[in-house]
Amino acid sequence: MRVKSFSGGVHPREFKYLTSKKPIEKIPTPKIVIIPLSQHTGAPAKPIVKPKDKVKIGTKIGEPQGHISAGVHSTISGTVRSIEPWTHPAGPTVLSVIIESDGADEWKRLIKPDYESRSSTMGVDESLTPFQIIDIVKRAGIVGLGGAAFPTHVKLSPPKNKSIDTIILNGSECEPYLTADHRLMLEKPYEILEGGKLIARALCAGGTSTSGGNAKKKYIAIEENKPDVIKKFKKLAPEFRFELCIMRTKYPQGSEKQLIKVITNKEVPSGGLPFDVGVCVQNVGTSFAIYEACKLGKPLIERVVTVTGNVKEPKNLLVRIGTLFKDLIEFCSGYDGEPGKIIMGGPMMGIAQSSDEVPVVKATSGILVQKVNKLSLPEDIPCIRCGSCVKACPMGLLPSKIKDYVKASKFEEAKVIGILDCIECGSCAWACPSKINLIHYFKYGKLMLQKTS
Template sequence: MVRLEENKFYTAGKKIETLPLPAKVYIPTLQHLGKPCDKLEVKTGDPVLKCQVIATSEAKVFSPIHSSVSGKVSAITNWPHPVVGKSKAIIIESDGQDKQFVSGHRSEDEIKKLSPQQIREIVFKAGIVGMGGASFPTHIKLNPPKQITSLIVNIAECEPYLTGDSQLAIEKSKEIVLGIELVARCLAVKDVIIAIEDNKPEAIQAVQEACAKAGYAVKILASQYPQGGEKQLVKSVLGKEIPQGKLPFDVGANVQNVSTIYAIFEAIYKNKPLYERVVTVTGSILAQPKNILCRIGTPIKELINFCGPLKEEPAKIIIGGPMMGIAQFTDMVPVIKSTTGVIVLSKSESPVKDEDSCIRCGSCVRACSMGLLPCLMNQAAEKGLWQQAKDYGVLDCMECGLCSYSCPSNRKIVQSIRRAKLELNK
């Protein structure tokens, strides 16, 4: 792991601001790891309410999708997608009234009586996925095939620039503790550790105070990248190595991102599906970088405008962190459930570097946080040898970006790995 320049100062400690309702939302039918929600519950011209289910699936691994505004479906069409380039999206024109489909909080008494299966069912119906970027359906992760002994709550937020998770931990620490209790009950686990890096003193204090009564441990880790990755975090917190091809449950661990925990709290206590999230919108050319609560489906252009004016034309816009994030080709791409940040970079911050041939220096191999052979995966993927790329461990790659970062030849290693993964998942 390495220590990177953090650049969190643009938004660190800035109160979460709510973005005004967008005029239109562009809600992709693919917002989870797995096949898209191809069973549409609405058609063009239909009126919709906020929280209404608009797309589901018959697949085993999926998470339903809800409308984030009330209004009318104006189109269902292919639209830019922040991860896969393009996907089907349900476009909804807001009526500005924000009328809700379901409402009503559950009573404390009802919540106390919920069984693990009932908690999972509510989490599923609320469309919750891993909000740290992984987007794996949470109800499945809450039903692991092996007994869990340790629950780790991930507030590492190790990517430079991003501050949404830590700000949420500062502002919603009590609710997060209630969410942790629900997850711990669901997994029948007593050992709960909140993992947080030492560069977030305000969040550490808030979480320590909120956790004191519940008796959950708070583990403060030296800030390093990519410590927020599940395998790295399990190693840092529990000292356990997860072998290649295995998952945290294989060593008795379950890792949940703090924003996901908060979404679970809201689903159970407020009966609220996942239709909005906190996004860090940041960069030196924004006049007012912010942590923003915004509706799923909002084009990032509106988030950028809310933080403007821009001091110069952006040279690059990244969704996610600068290491694991994806450069976008349009600012009309929408926020989805896994969008952690929008980073707007100037020309001087994102120089175009020509790709050279691999000089077999081994730098990427030494840098790889998963002990893989990035140069060989890159070569195989560039030749379209998907099976060979798989044999080299492409599916174990966590896309941390350290190989590309360390490559003197500016090889686009991560892009080629992502391409190979997409091909292998077809």
């Protein structure tokens, strides 16, 4: 089988060996959860509970506001203690619902019996229509679990004039250190592919018809550094009519635009979205969540998180949304030495935290602990015009030139040469011998363009 790849990209050290052989462990129900009402791209959800209200696992506590938004559910059973602003791992303080556990772990399932599967077998009720699948996904508050946290029901409802003929399940997991998707693919392959079938069925008619059908092409993309997963999917994927695409181990292999280009040879236009070229990419974790919602009536109340780096026992954990980072680190036997930096996600695109008292959100794929400033960039030294950043850029941009324009406040010029196409993957900064914090310039430049538009 041919191994596929894109041009550009970099090869940071992986460090996946720390957790790739560790099965997913379920962390005990936390005594308290802090659930932010904004964990997704789009408008924050509006609280629909008040202090002293009793809730169960799966009780909706936040109502989506508008089309691009997502519902939020309680992840434990207990009592609402308060609704107050709390630091969000993505940065700003966000209104959050704080719930104390009653220890009962009582459930409120999402779907009514007529949506439930008719059997106890692995498969999902074949009679679910596209409309019903999208409705369940929406009510489950599912968002993209690969990092972007875009509401999945929106992704499954492309505009009427866009027809999707290709589905790609993204199991690349190219960020160093992270193995949450790796373990999920190894331990839940049937469920992921069943979820893939549901995605295909939902998209075939944009959710407006009850006719069923399927996308013409269905792929699952896995990086070649996961031979155990590849072995499993080589056998299973054809049974579900998915084609296995083995991707070269290279960062950022899991980026949507790169995957689409490599697998379909289609290029998402500048400023466009995958549906413009008839493709829908879904992370394997999202596919699993869709399966659980449609089969078990489970809203998105938990996810797999890799806790790694300088903790005593790195692990892959199944964690309730809203559990504090410090509880996960404690479950991994604590910090291994003085923590210097705590990152949500991986070292390339992750977000540095100011404290470990922030909650796991739907987009938390990993928690990486680094010793004192191991990952911080040293002081910039001048650009030596070596071109390494240009070679590394998977989007074919000129990172050093964009940086020069931003530095000179020439934002329109930066726009002309493609700053808005930058996917902020960090490959250029990683490759730069002068250790220039290029991403900082790109984020700043984009912000300034947004302000002036």
